[in-house]
Amino acid sequence: SLMAAVRNSDELIATRFLLGVAEAGFVPGILLLLSLWYKRSEYGTRFTIFISGNVLAGAFGGLLAYVIIGNMNGKANIQGWRWLFLLEGIVSFIVSLIALLIIPGFPEDEKFLTTKERQLLMSRLHPEHGTAGEQIRTVTIKHALFITLKDWRVYLMVLHNICINTALNSISLYLPTLIYKMGFDSLKTQLLTLPPYFFGWLFSLVVSLHSDHVQLRGHHIICCAIIGAIGFLMLANLKNAGMLYSATFLCTSGTWAAGAMTLAWIPNIFYHPREKRAIAIALILSAGIISVKGHMINASFLLIAAICAIIMRLVLKRKNEKMRQSEDEKKSTHKIPYIL
Incomplete structure (x- = not known):
């Protein structure tokens, strides 16, 4: 809301x-919280439902802005864009107050659960989270930071996430501009952004459901990244407005589905201890907020992301094989197989 009162750059x-x-800290915190309340096999759908809020906001945000600015401009001698920031800020503030009351904390600490309910929840999550009688916090934050920073897989996922989010943010930010340059007026442009967003949301949900069902992440990320790359290649090389508009569907569906599956994969890769999971999520997600206009660049980034996913999947597959081959459990630092 404060942006409604700004007077200069x-x-x-x-x-x-x-x-x-x-x-x-909002998205990393929510992802960590969801990873504490659900089994790893359920991450895909839950994380996609959460992140779909961004997709739907993108779908209707432009139209909402068009309506507010068009109808509120000049009311009470306030410019339309100021009304937009003011109203959106007020709604966000109200929702945040409600969230304080309903968003839970750690399962083992929540007072709204009875002892029996807590034991039932922890037994459901066992052996992923530990039983109700086990000590869950196993390392200090300092040690967790150390073991996270020395894990090279964190940096591979940082690169992967940068590549995914570069394409994702680019299509999100510039989709209205892309459609406008196809020859449509401002109102039609806002309306025509809705179908690609909606299709991207629906596609992401279907992919996440299938990913949870077959218990695979890497395959889905790789395929979705390639789909998104094809869309950007079409945008870079085609001239026909109809084909260009069709390409936006591939861009939105591929990048958003790959992004959602990446979010579901990160807590699985860095699952134990919980403190390391929290730090890894924060580090990886903090390094992925850039955008570019070049379609070929975005396609290249998505292909690099696919390569990163291939490498990570091979690494995790090898670790799973070592765990299965190990006769002495003490030799294995991660007793629960990774989801590939």
């Missing part, structure tokens, strides 16, 4: 910075 930059600081 410096104030706008300052308020945007504060917004970024406030939002920085």
Whole structure:
């Protein structure tokens, strides 16, 4: 809401910075929280449902902005874009207050659960989270930070996430511009952004359901990244408006599904201990917020992301084989097989 009161670029930059600081821990925190309440086999669908809020916001955000700016401009001597920031900020503030009351904490600490319910929950999550009688917090934050930073797989996933999010943010930010340049007016442009967003959301949900069903992540990420890359290659090389518009469906569906599956894969790769999982999620997600306009660049990034996923899948497959071959459990630092 403070952005509605800015008077110059410096104030706008300052308020945007504060917004970024406030939002920085939101997605990593929610992903960690979901990973504590659900089994790894359920991450795909749950994470996709959560992240689909961004997709639906993108679908209707432009149209909402068009309506608010068009109808509120000049009301109470306030410009339309200021009304947009003000109203969206007020709604967000109200929702945040409600969230404080309903979002739970760690399962073992929640007071709204009875002892029997807590034991039932922990036994359901066993052996992934431990039984109710086990000590879950096993390492200090300092040690967790150390073992996270020395794990080379973290940096591979950082690269992977940067590549996925570069394409994802690019299509999200520039989709209206792409459609507008196809020859449509402003209103039709806003309306025509809805089908690609909706299809991307639906495709992501179907992919996540299938991923949870077959207990595979890497295959889905690789295929979806390739689908997105094909879409960007079409945008870079085709001229026909109909074909270009069709390409946006491939871009949205491929990038968003790959992004959602990546979010579901990260907590599985860095599952134990819980503190390492939290730090790894934060580090990986904090390094993926950039965007570019070049379609060939976005296609290249998605192909690099697919290669990263292939490498990670091979690494995890090898670790699973070593765990199965190990006769002495003490030789295995991760007794639960990784989801590939």
